[in-house]
Amino acid sequence: MKNVLVVDASPIFSEFLKDKFSEEKIEVTFIQDKLDSIPKMISMLPDLVILDINETDNAAFLLDYLQKIKADPNASRIPLIATGPVMERKEIALFAKFGIHKYFIKPIKFDFFFDSIGTILRTAFSMDTTPCVLDIHCNGNIIFIEIAQGLNREKLSLLRYKLSEMIEKTGLDAPKVVIMMTNLDLTFVDGLNIELLLNNILANHKIQNKNVKILSFSTFTKELIDGHPEYAGIEVVTDISHVLNSLVDSSSTAHVSDLITDRILTNNDTEAGGAIEMRFSTDTNAPSRSEQLAEGVDPYLKHIAIVDDDSVVLDLLASTFRAKRFHVDTFNNGVVFLEAVTEKKYDLIVLDIMMPGLSGIDTLMKLKELPEFPVIFIYSQAMKKELIIKSLSMGAKQYFVKPQKPEVILNKAVEMFIAPAKK
Structure with a gap:
């Protein structure tokens, strides 16, 4: 049996590695002190050492530690992989001279991490390759x-x-959890994965069933949860206004505008860091045309309408989408746009709310009269709770609060286009 020695890893990181190595039938040993790890290496002679470098470890100490490993003829032959904070390239290159095969910056992309471990151990790790974007972020107690x-x-x-x-x-102490899966069309085939999702969330003793809400249009998800007593109290809803109202009313720590911004967007910078990265190295935010074609999405066939009275916003968004070869039409008011939309079908409409004349809300109401309701992204400075909930309740897919980097909206659009192509 292969054996791995993990040095100085945090409790959470250690628990994750223990479970993963156990699945792969690899024996793992943990030791918390770097200096104590050297005699352990010599006596154990593991197939691999994973060294977790902390921000408190200074360079002089690390170099002395690595020199001691290199000086021993037995320990020096053991492959080393290191994880740690961002370092200058010259520091990482120096580590390589002391036998460190790979240096993984935290948060770690674990598909690449385990692929490297598998290469060293000559063991193929079983990895689910199902395409998935999973983002997690926190605002207040939610x-x-x-x-x-x-x-x-x-x-x-x-x-x-x-x-x-x-x-x-x-x-x-008592976090609330909102699981947003409106882009997933789930069936009984996904039952085990839904259970895995919920079990891993409820494994944390601070998360109570009554504080978990799921936003999903899947009737199967609701039926599965209703049929499992251990999930009693978890609520599955399809109405975004219901979720937003209940969260805003019950949260004393989150400002409404901040909460809505984080409801719509992905990770905020305050949640960056730690050892665990939810995105893999194979994940891409904005695929190239060849990658999109492989996923069944041809940007040459996607038509985008951008409606905003701000010419700077129009130019920024249009150039960002056109750089990825999307067809883009821009409109500086809702009246002109509504005339065009009767003649041309758009795959996505990016719409401002606060516009002179015909407002974004009025434009939305007119769009609902169309035989086929288009996909709408709201991009606006409007931060009133009533406007946001009304927009989403009227069928808008996403609500972005200005200002945002144009790439954020592009990435959400690409993600949306890819999702149905996989069904």
């Missing part, structure tokens, strides 16, 4: 989990540890 494209068992397993890491970091 944790948002957004899942798109599919349910990947590797990411669902990682979620348990990421939640623990986040709750420990933020000091939450």
Whole structure:
């Protein structure tokens, strides 16, 4: 049996590695002190050492530690992999001279991480390759989990540890959890993965069933939860206004505008860091045309309408989408846009709310009269709770609060286009 020695890893990181190595029938030993790890290496002679470097470890100490390993003829032959904070390239290159095969910057992309370990151990790790975007972020006492494209068992397993890491970091005592899966068309085939998702969330003793809400249009998800006593209290809803109202009314720590911004967007910078990365190295935010074609999405065939009275916003968004070869039409008011939309079908409309003359809300009402309601992204400075809820309740897919980087909206659009192509 292969054996691995893990040095100085945090409790959460250690727990994750223990479970993963156990699945692969690999024996793992943990030791918390770097200096004590050297005699352990010599006596144990593991097939691999994983060294977790902390921000408190200074360079002089690390170099002395690595020199001691290199000086021993037995320990020096053991492959080393290191994880740690961002370092300068010259420092990482120096580590390589002391036998460190790979250096993984935290948060770690674990598909690449285990692929490297598998190469060293000559063991193929079983990894679920189902396309999946899973983002997790926190605002006040509410944790948002957004899942798109599919349910990947590797990411669902990682979620348990990421939640623990986040709750420990933020000091939450009774967190509320919102799981957003409106882009997933789930059936009985996904039953085991839905159970894995919920079990990993509820594994944290601070998360109570009554504080978990799922936003999903899947009738199967509701039927599965209603049929499992252990999930009693978890609510599955399809009405975004119901979720937003209940969360805003019950949250004393989150400002409405901040809460809505984080409800719509992905990770915010305050949640960056830690050891666990929910995105894999194979994930891409904005695929190239060849990658999109492989997913069944041809940007040359997608038509985007951008409606905004701000010429700067129009130019920025249009150039961003056109750079990825999307067809883009721009409109500086709702009246001109509504005339065009009767003659041309758009795959996505990016719409401002606060416009002179015909407002974004009025434009939305007119769009609902069309035989086929288009996909709408709201991009506006309007931050009143009533306007946001009304927009989403009227069928808008996403609500972005200005200003945002144009790439954020582009990435959400690409993600949306890819998701149905996989069904």
